[in-house]
Amino acid sequence: MRPAPASTTLSSSLQPPGKVESEKMETSESRRLFATESLGGRAMYRLHAVTVAAGILLVLYYRATHVPAAGEGRAAWLGMLAAELWYSAYWVITQSVRWNPVHRRPFKERLAARYGERLPCVDIFVCTADPQSEPPSLVISTVLSLMAYDYPAEKLSVYLSDDGGSILTFYAMWEASSFANHWIPFCKRYNIEPRSPAIYFSESDGLQDLCTPKEWSLIKDMYDEMTQRIDTIVMSGKIPEETKANHKGFDEWNIEINSKDHQPIVQILIDGKDQNAVDTEGNVLPTLVYMAREKRRQHHHNFKAGAMNALIRVSSVISNSPIIMNVDCDMYSNNKDAIRESLCFFLDEEMGHKIGFVQYPQNYNNMTKNNIYGNSLQVINKVELRGLDSVGGPLYIGTGCFHRREILCGRRFTKDYKEDWNGGIKDQTQESIHEIEEKAKFLATCTYELGTQWGDEIGLKYGCPVEDVITGLAIHCRGWGSICNLPTRPAFLGVGPATLAQTLLQHKRWSEGNFSIFLSKYCSFLFGHGKIGLRLQMGYCIYGLWAPNSLATLYYVTIPSLALLKGTPLFPEMTSPWIAPFIYVFFVKNLYSLYEALSCGDTLKGWWNGQRMWLVKRITSYLFGVIDTLWKLLGLSQMSFAVSSKVSDEDVSKRYEQEIMEFGSSTPQLVIIATITLLNLVCMVGGLRQITIVGFNVFSPQLIVCGMLVITSIPFYEAMFLRKDKGSIPSSMTLSSVGFVVLALLVVILVPIV
Ligand SMILES: O=c1ccn([C@@H]2O[C@H](COP(=O)(O)OP(=O)(O)O[C@H]3O[C@H](CO)[C@@H](O)[C@H](O)[C@H]3O)[C@@H](O)[C@H]2O)c(=O)[nH]1
Numbered sequence: 228m229r230p231a232p233a234s235t236t237l238s239s240s241l242q243p244p245g246k247v248e249s250e251k252m253e254t255s256e257s258r259r260l261f262a263t264e265s266l267g268g269r270a271m272y273r274l275h276a277v278t279v280a281a282g283i284l285l286v287l288y289y290r291a292t293h294v295p296a297a298g299e300g301r302a303a304w305l306g307m308l309a310a311e312l313w314y315s316a317y318w319v320i321t322q323s324v325r326w327n328p329v330h331r332r333p334f335k336e337r338l339a340a341r342y343g344e345r346l347p348c349v350d351i352f353v354c355t356a357d358p359q360s361e362p363p364s365l366v367i368s369t370v371l372s373l374m375a376y377d378y379p380a381e382k383l384s385v386y387l388s389d390d391g392g393s394i395l396t397f398y399a400m401w402e403a404s405s406f407a408n409h410w411i412p413f414c415k416r417y418n419i420e421p422r423s424p425a426i427y428f429s430e431s432d433g434l435q436d437l438c439t440p441k442e443w444s445l446i447k448d449m450y451d452e453m454t455q456r457i458d459t460i461v462m463s464g465k466i467p468e469e470t471k472a473n474h475k476g477f478d479e480w481n482i483e484i485n486s487k488d489h490q491p492i493v494q495i496l497i498d499g500k501d502q503n504a505v506d507t508e509g510n511v512l513p514t515l516v517y518m519a520r521e522k523r524r525q526h527h528h529n530f531k532a533g534a535m536n537a538l539i540r541v542s543s544v545i546s547n548s549p550i551i552m553n554v555d556c557d558m559y560s561n562n563k564d565a566i567r568e569s570l571c572f573f574l575d576e577e578m579g580h581k582i583g584f585v586q587y588p589q590n591y592n593n594m595t596k597n598n599i600y601g602n603s604l605q606v607i608n609k610v611e612l613r614g615l616d617s618v619g620g621p622l623y624i625g626t627g628c629f630h631r632r633e634i635l636c637g638r639r640f641t642k643d644y645k646e647d648w649n650g651g652i653k654d655q656t657q658e659s660i661h662e663i664e665e666k667a668k669f670l671a672t673c674t675y676e677l678g679t680q681w682g683d684e685i686g687l688k689y690g691c692p693v694e695d696v697i698t699g700l701a702i703h704c705r706g707w708g709s710i711c712n713l714p715t716r717p718a719f720l721g722v723g724p725a726t727l728a729q730t731l732l733q734h735k736r737w738s739e740g741n742f743s744i745f746l747s748k749y750c751s752f753l754f755g756h757g758k759i760g761l762r763l764q765m766g767y768c769i770y771g772l773w774a775p776n777s778l779a780t781l782y783y784v785t786i787p788s789l790a791l792l793k794g795t796p797l798f799p800e801m802t803s804p805w806i807a808p809f810i811y812v813f814f815v816k817n818l819y820s821l822y823e824a825l826s827c828g829d830t831l832k833g834w835w836n837g838q839r840m841w842l843v844k845r846i847t848s849y850l851f852g853v854i855d856t857l858w859k860l861l862g863l864s865q866m867s868f869a870v871s872s873k874v875s876d877e878d879v880s881k882r883y884e885q886e887i888m889e890f891g892s893s894t895p896q897l898v899i900i901a902t903i904t905l906l907n908l909v910c911m912v913g914g915l916r917q918i919t920i921v922g923f924n925v926f927s928p929q930l931i932v933c934g935m936l937v938i939t940s941i942p943f944y945e946a947m948f949l950r951k952d953k954g955s956i957p958s959s960m961t962l963s964s965v966g967f968v969v970l971a972l973l974v975v976i977l978v979p980i981v
């Protein structure tokens with residue numbers, strides 16, 4: 228195996244920088260660089276959890292002891308039992324992280340008092356993959372926001388990995404490298420937030436800031452002109468020859484290249500070690516590097532994980548910082564203090580040496596008030612990540628994560644481990660830029676990893692659509708802990724999916740990725756056994772089991788309704804005492820979920836929309852996730868990574884802002900949604916008839932289930948029958964769904980399953 232350059236060049240030193248004698252006087256509490264606080268509302272949570280658990284047991288007991296005779300819906304009843312058993316087990320799993328979530332509070336003032344500016348070097352990795360779905364002007368706004376962190380610039384290096392291998396993105400980066408000369412001093416002088424120019428100028432008119440209106444307009448004009456140049460060039464797809472003459476990097480595109488087949492490209496746009504690389508005020512600039520790793524058709528490039536691994540190696544010969552931070556290209560820095568806050572965890576004397584990574588939640592800046600597609604992820608961020616933190620550490624969820632370089636390179640945790648915080652830029656030898664670039668290019672070739680442990684024991688793991696989660700699990704199993712930091716001002720904000728199709732695409736990748744981990748040797752119960760606590764093992768399964776949840780849900784949204792239509796009871800009668808645990812579990816579980824959502828900042832309507840989206844995701848994305856995972860297990864298909872688009876056309880954006888659901892295109896997902904919602908509508912009408920015949924007592928529980936589904940589905944009926952805009956459900960989709968409903972009804976009538 229070829230030795231990993233990154234891990235061989237790092238060594239350990241014994242002292243954190245600048246520890247001073249007088250500190251010995253401090254008490255251990257005041258020495259801590261962060262505090263761990265318990266979240267409120269625990270007693271209420273626990274009461275709910277214990278009583279719901281009791282309710283669930285009663286429900287299952289009733290199901291198991293009241294199986295009807297054959298021919299009276301026995302099969303359907305047993306199916307209900309199976310679905311409820313599944314839900315119960317899943318519910319228990321989701322409680323694993325809820326018992327005692329924690330909040331971490333970093334003390335950046337203490338960090339400043341103790342270390343001043345003697346802080347470790349930090350490498351920031353930004354990934355982009357496609358100039359069409361991730362426009363270069365968006366990418367550089369993110370890059371600029373990261374370059375402008377409130378952190379010593381000589382210790383900061385920003386790397387962009389461009390899997391699109393696009394000259395347009397390179398051009399934008401070149402523009403950004405000169406705009407940074409003005410932007411960074413402007414941000415620091417007036418202490419502005421956020422430091423993404425695109426966002427800053429879209430939100431601010433400069434009046435609340437300390438700068439003069441003249442200065443503000445000057446820099447804004449400069450920014451507008453730059454983005455205009457970039458957008459024009461991106462539109463035309465060609466760089467003018469006179470522009471190309473400005474930087475040698477453009478020569479890399481002298482030969483015809485495309486994103487799937489090209490040589491490795493590494494261009495150091497700003498060399499932080501260069502004395503002349505200073506901004507308009509004479510301050511040092513952070514290092515800025517553009518990288519497009521080599522791509523050849525015969526070599527698998529392993530998507531983002533491949534890009535990250537190339538970045539780890541390339542950066543090891545340029546800056547080699549002990550801390551690596553990764554963000555997606557749309558996730559701009561929204562909080563200038565995020566690096567310092569993260570260091571509070573790593574540099575904490577009591578706990579710091581155990582912490583492998585610090586994960587920030589994924590937050591989006593394009594969410595509508597009522598969260599129409601359920602993408603705000605508030606409950607995952609504020610409840611589940613914090614809960615995971617209390618049982619061993621949050622998962623590595625990709626963007627917005629700070630790692631020790633050493634752990635990404637496969638290091639195991641040992642008690643005597645001491646990080647060399649002094650590593651990084653300054654310990655590099657004085658090679659010329661050209662030499663360094665050539666060395667780096669070699670590390671970014673396709674063949675470099677052949678016969679090595681990269682993608683397995685070293686770097687991010689390959690072969691999983693959620694490379695981050697599986698890598699994080701391996702890190703946890705190597706003995707490291709992780710921390711979730713949730714500053715009041717979110718550290719990163721990105722572009723979340725803004726259409727139904729994008730949402731379903733993202734969730735298919737996530738559910739499929741996590742389910743494939745669950746089914747592999749990395750299943751947290753097997754791989755984590757004896758290495759991480761049971762509750763963390765369960766925590767991983769919250770996401771690992773998203774996909775198979777779809778099966779129980781599909782059952783629950785079709786069979787009780789069809790049985791209602793056919794007159795087969797599947798619940799206790801309304802007057803039976805056995806109905807009580809069903810009602811209790813149903814209401815209290817949902818009420819608690821509402822409480823959780825509201826306390827995380829969602830609106831009532833947002834929660835309701837979120838519930839609808841869970842249903843939709845389960846019957847489409849997650850179902851497809853199951854199918855594709857099984858397909859792959861059988862070796863019938865290959866892993867893919869569909870990059871989500873960060874742009875949508877005007878018409879679509881307008882509907883999004885008005886919170887009107889976007890369907891538009893014809894997809895199999897739409898047929899499933901339309902079929903199931905229509906089926907429930909028919910069943911509800913049929914069910915109402917049953918009630919008039921048999922009476923209220925027997926069928927009302929089923930009617931309630933069916934009715935709830937119908938109420939949840941109102942936006943779908945509107946999109947099928949009432950809306951005329953381009954985002955409505957195409958009539959061909961509605962027609963085929965009607966066909967499927969008729970077919971389902973025929974089957975039910977002819978085959979006695981329910
Ligand atoms: O071949 C590829 C494919 C993707 N990416 C980058 O990966 C990132 C994530 O892609 P995106 O389409 O935005 O997916 P999301 O679902 O928003 O990403 C989340 O989920 C991914 C795993 O599914 C993680 O890798 C991400 O960090 C996490 O933010 C983007 O920066 C892409 O440019 C690459 O660099 N190369």
Ligand SMILES: [Mn+2]
Nearest residue numbers: 555557722871
């Ligand atoms: Mn994204």
